Amino acid sequence: MSKLTRLRSEEECLTGCGDRLFALIPSAKRRLILLVASCAMGAVLGSSAHGLVSYSEGVIVICTLAIATGISSLWTP
């Protein structure tokens, strides 16, 4: 296989990976459904464990968000 052919096949492979990953990012309609669904899950949690959440002033929720934010920092340029 020539160098040019190898480079082309590598490029095609990378483009294919990019397309597949891009497909994971939902459209506006799907994003709205995801937002509503996550709000509904939060509402169930908030209403069933409101005592725990309000007593701790939301520390548990904030700590969960903090860990997620820390992990997301991996994407900081």
Added chain:
Amino acid sequence: MVGTIAPIVYGEIKSARPRRIVLLHSVAYILGASLFGGGIAWVGSVLLSSVPIADGLTLFVSGLLAMFCALVEFDFIRVPLPQSQWQVPIGWRRLPFELMAVLYGMVLGTGILTRVSVSTFYVLISWALICRHPVLGAVSLGFFGVGRALTVIWLSYGFRNLTECNSLVDKLPLWRGVLHVLNGMLLGMASSCMTLASIFH
């Protein structure tokens, strides 16, 4: 930061030093984040000392802000969020490894001195400011440092060599969209959870 710590770990130095450096760096992340969180909460306690804040208002305000940030993460609202464009000085790499690891960890642990990757961070800061309790602020932001430390530990020990580690780091930008969707979902959950808890309070 990964580009600085990972080469040391996967490099030629294979004694106890890399482990110590990663540990120091991780602890510095948590310390920097906790100090920042405690400081923000202390500032909040001074600034808002004369403002009467009703029970549950902290939750309600944080919940509303979390919803706003969820809309930003889901790309329904496009607002330029305030953030520093400063980057940690590359010259610090010439410092002794231990000092370098601690300095980078402390500065990056605050999270605010460099660019912010997701808007979730603003919910943490505002919550720490409104809660007006330095210990709670330090603990909650400390978990931000824990999250950062976990990524460095994973990248330092989860791969066989630097090439493997770098190939993953190169692919990270492809997942940026998924990252924002996941953060948006978490923020949506947190928003309704905190808002409802404040209403039932």
